[in-house]
Amino acid sequence: MEEAMPTSVAETQLLAPAEVKAKQREELRADIEETKTDKKRKRRKIKKSQSHKAEEREIKKLKKERAEGGAKVKNKKDAISAVADEVKQGIKLAKKSSEKVNSNFFSKLQESIDQDGSSVKKKKKKVPKEKKFSKFG
Secondary structure (H helix, E strand, O other): OOOOOOOOOOHHHHHOOHHHOOOOOOOOOOOOOOOHHHHHHHHHHHHHHHHHHHHHHHHHHHHHHHHOOOOOOHHHHHHHHHHHHHHHHHHHHHHHHHHHHHHHHHHHHHHHHHOOOOOOOOOOOOOOOOOOOOOOO
C-alpha cells in the first residue's frame, strides 16, 4: 500500500523539534546556580542598558528645552556644549555680582569701623611678671 502524503507540507513539519527551535546562547540558571562571573556579566548588561536609557532621556529633555528656547540640539555633544556654555555664563555673572556685593559689604564695614573707632577699645598687651624662684620660698 502506498502512503498518502499531502502535496504541500510545511518545512517545520518535516524537521525534528530540536532543529526547528533556535538554540539558546546560554543555559537558563537559577540565581543560586550563577557563578561570580555570571552575576558580574548580568550586572554589566543591566548597567549598560540603564545608562543608555538615561542618556536618551537626557537628550530628549534637552531637545525639549531647546525647542522651547529656540536653539536645536541634534546630538549628545551639542547638548553637552550648550549646557557647558550656560554654566560658564552663570559663573561669570555670579563672579561679577559677588565682587560687587563683597566690595560694597567690606567698604560699608570699613566705614562703620572708622566711625566707631573711638568707641572701640584697644587691647593692651600684658607684660609678663618676672617670677622669682628660690629654694626657701
